[in-house]
Amino acid sequence: MPLVRRGSSETAAPRLDASTLTAALAGGSIDERWTAARAAAELPNGLALLSDALSREADPRVREAIFTSIARTRIPESAAALLPYLHSDDASLRAGALDALRAMPEATAPHLPGLLTDKDADVRVLACELVRNQPVGEANRLLRPILATESQANVCGAAVEVAAEVGGPDLLPLLAECAGRFPDDPFLGFAIQVASDRIGSQASNRG
Amino acid sequence: MVFTEAKRYYVERRIAERMAATSIDSFPAYFAFLRSEIRDEVEHIINAFTVNETYFYREDHQLECLTKDLLRERIQEKRRGDAIRIWSAPCSTGEEPYSIAIWLLENWSEVDNFNIEIVGSDIDTRVLGAASAGIFGKRALMRLPPDLVARYFEQLDDERWLILDDLRQSVQFSRVNLVETRQTRPQGQFDVIFCRNVLIYFDDESRRVAAENLYDNLLPGAFICLGHTESMSRISPLFEVCRYSDAIVYRRPREMKP
Numbered sequence: 194m195p196l197v198r199r200g201s202s203e204t205a206a207p208r209l210d211a212s213t214l215t216a217a218l219a220g221g222s223i224d225e226r227w228t229a230a231r232a233a234a235e236l237p238n239g240l241a242l243l244s245d246a247l248s249r250e251a252d253p254r255v256r257e258a259i260f261t262s263i264a265r266t267r268i269p270e271s272a273a274a275l276l277p278y279l280h281s282d283d284a285s286l287r288a289g290a291l292d293a294l295r296a297m298p299e300a301t302a303p304h305l306p307g308l309l310t311d312k313d314a315d316v317r318v319l320a321c322e323l324v325r326n327q328p329v330g331e332a333n334r335l336l337r338p339i340l341a342t343e344s345q346a347n348v349c350g351a352a353v354e355v356a357a358e359v360g361g362p363d364l365l366p367l368l369a370e371c372a373g374r375f376p377d378d379p380f381l382g383f384a385i386q387v388a389s390d391r392i393g394s395q396a397s398n399r400g
Numbered sequence: 401m402v403f404t405e406a407k408r409y410y411v412e413r414r415i416a417e418r419m420a421a422t423s424i425d426s427f428p429a430y431f432a433f434l435r436s437e438i439r440d441e442v443e444h445i446i447n448a449f450t451v452n453e454t455y456f457y458r459e460d461h462q463l464e465c466l467t468k469d470l471l472r473e474r475i476q477e478k479r480r481g482d483a484i485r486i487w488s489a490p491c492s493t494g495e496e497p498y499s500i501a502i503w504l505l506e507n508w509s510e511v512d513n514f515n516i517e518i519v520g521s522d523i524d525t526r527v528l529g530a531a532s533a534g535i536f537g538k539r540a541l542m543r544l545p546p547d548l549v550a551r552y553f554e555q556l557d558d559e560r561w562l563i564l565d566d567l568r569q570s571v572q573f574s575r576v577n578l579v580e581t582r583q584t585r586p587q588g589q590f591d592v593i594f595c596r597n598v599l600i601y602f603d604d605e606s607r608r609v610a611a612e613n614l615y616d617n618l619l620p621g622a623f624i625c626l627g628h629t630e631s632m633s634r635i636s637p638l639f640e641v642c643r644y645s646d647a648i649v650y651r652r653p654r655e656m657k658p
Contacts, residue, residue, distance in 0.1 A: 196501055196570035197483075197515045231581065231612060257638060261608040285637075296604035326604070 211236050218246040226255045234262035244274040253285060260293040272300040276308070279316050291319050298326040305335055314345040321351035325358060332359045340367035346378050353381070357388035362396045365389055414448040417629075454495045456502070456536075457543040459596065462625045463499065465647035466592060467508040470623045474591045475510060477621070484514045485590040487617065489576060490598050491520030494531025495540055497571045498563055500594070502544075502552055519587060521576035528573050534563035579606045584613040591619060597627035599635060611636035618652040625649045 209217075209232050217229035230246060233239040240263065247259045263271050278290035294301045301323055308320035317339075324335045332355065339352040349371050356364050372385040415430070422441065424430040434441050457463065474484060488497040497520035504511050522528050537559055541549055553561035576583045578598065593614060599607050614624055615638050624639065625647065626632060632639050632650040639650035 195512050195514065195516055196505075196567075197517055198570050198572045199483075199517055254638060257636065258612060261605075261612055264605050264608065267605070292604075292608075296608055 211238065211242070215242055218242060219249075223252050223255060226250070226252065227258050230255055230258035230262055234265040240266045240268070240271055240274060247274075247278075256285070256289055260289045261296075264293040264296040267297045267300050269300050269303050272297060272304050276304060279308070279319050280313060287319070291322065294323055295326050298323075302327060302331065309335060309339060314348055317343070317345070317348045318351045321348065321355050324352075325355045329359050329361070333361050333364060336360065336364060337367055340364065340371045343371075344374075346375050346381050349375065350381055350384060353384045353388050357384075357391050360388065360392045362392060365392060368392075414445070418445050418448055454492050455540045455543055456495050456499045458495065458499070459628060460499075460503075460543070461646040462594070462596075462649075463503045463507075465625070465644050465649065466500070467504065468646065469644040470592050470649065471508060471510070474622065475514065478514065480513045482514055483517055485517045485519070485588065487519045487521065487587060487590040487593045487595075489519075489521040489578060489587075489593065489595055490524075491522050491528075491531055491573065492524075493527045493536075493540075494520060494534060494563075494571070494573070495536070496520070496594060496596070497531070497573075498534070498567055501567055501571060502548060506548065518571045519574060519590075520571055521574045521587065523575065523577045525575055528575060531571075531573050532568070534568045535560050536563065537561075578610040578613060581609075581613050581616075584617055587617055589619045589622070590617055591622045593618060593622075593624040595624055595626060597630070599626065600630055607635050611638065615639070615652055620652055621654045623649050623651050 209229065214229040214233050214236065217225045218233065221229060226246070230243065230250075233242050233246075236242065243259050243263050243266075247256065247263070250256050250259060260275075263274060272294055275290040275293055278286045279294075281287050281290070305320060305323060305327070308323070309317055311317055311320065321336075321339065324332050327335065336352050336356050339348060340356070343349050343352065353368065353371070356368065360368075368385045368389050372382050375381045415427070418441070419425065419427070419430045421444070422430065422433060422439075424433055434445060471484065478484070486497075486500055488500060491497050497518050501518055504516060520528075520531055522531070535556065536553070541553070541561060549561065552564050552567060554564065555561050574587065576587060578584060578595070579602070595614060599610060602610060611632065615636075618624060623642065624632065626649075633641060638652070640653050642649050642651050
């Protein structure tokens with residue numbers, strides 16, 4: 194039979210210390226930086242190392258590992274370290290930061306009120322996406338002021354999409370109010386109608 | 401099976417899948433069809449809701465893809481007698497790794513030219529015990545043609561079949577949590593990984609860590625097959641999408657551009 198059975202082909206990697214990881218992140222090959230970035234989340238000062246590495250890193254694979262490791266640290270400071278990248282002109286950095294923030298909803302939560310009122314409308318759009326991963330009650334609370342007062346149609350559109358998924362009946366009057374602010378935007382009107390219908394039907398299904 | 405309100409989406413999605421599969425477009429009509437117990441629909445919907453329940457030759461279009469496309473590409477960079485390593489993770493009670501073994505023996509003309517290693521891993525030691533024991537019931541064998549059952553299994557009684565000792569001895573089983581790098585790394589690197597219907601149950605952080613672990617467990621240019629409802633593109637940008645006639649799979653790039 195051509196099927197063979199062997200033992201494990203590799204042994205577990207040795208634990209890497211802080212100085213080795215620091216050196217690897219600063220000047221190692223791509224593979225060394227990738228490995229160090231993946232291991233750094235377990236160091237006590239891992240977040241500082243990773244934040245510093247992210248500011249210099251150009252390789253997309255290593256960046257991805259850094260984003261994941263920062264997400265693994267799961268504290269508000271980890272989310273804070275990623276917030277500046279939501280303003281980046283580099284789409285891959287913006288997307289990487291967004292995905293990492295999405296992966297640590299509890300750490301991201303304290304920053305959401307600020308993100309949802311950021312002066313950059315593009316950041317507010319991204320922040321709406323982060324609301325989606327919050328507990329339903331909190332998500333509804335965060336969506337209310339956007340639906341009530343947001344002046345940018347794109348931001349409202351992002352909020353409406355999230356509302357369609359997690360929104361409760363309390364949002365229905367605010368959705369109508371939002372539609373009223375943009376009478377000349379047929380897409381937003383359509384999206385709000387779909388969201389309202391969905392919320393209404395879910396509410397009636399639940400009795 | 402109990403599904404709380406939090407699992408509403410899970411339930412809705414599986415019902416929607418079955419409605420699509422049976423070409424029924426209203427729930428009352430589907431429910432009537434289900435209750436009529438025709439065309440094995442009860443069995444189909446139970447399968448859709450169970451996690452550990454699996455069977456031989458499940459999603460065999462991926463096995464077609466394995467021999468027709470994936471291994472054909474992998475052996476381009478190998479010499480006769482080299483190892484080809486295939487990982488089934490999670491392997492549950494062994495149906496998948498044994499299916500791969502039988503499929504290769506039956507369908508791959510190059511099977512004698514390489515040393516094929518098949519590893520099955522799971523986090524659950526009970527299912528690993530069952531996989532090593534290699535005893536299966538009727539439901540697990542339902543997709544296998546009778547001649548294959550006769551050739552690769554010994555019937556123990558009316559309800560149980562024992563897979564041949566040669567096959568049991570040729571698949572290696574190990575306990576692995578896909579999120580634990582210290583557990584995935586010792587498995588080494590593979591030419592093809594089957595990682596079906598597990599990442600969907602992880603949270604975002606665990607999914608990212610698992611994807612990076614799986615990346616490390618693939619040789620450059622090697623492939624990973626997910627379940628048909630899963631997409632690696634939604635989890636991680638590390639992999640290339642490869643579209644073949646029988647399946648969409650993902651590949652670790654040979655080299656990442658700086």
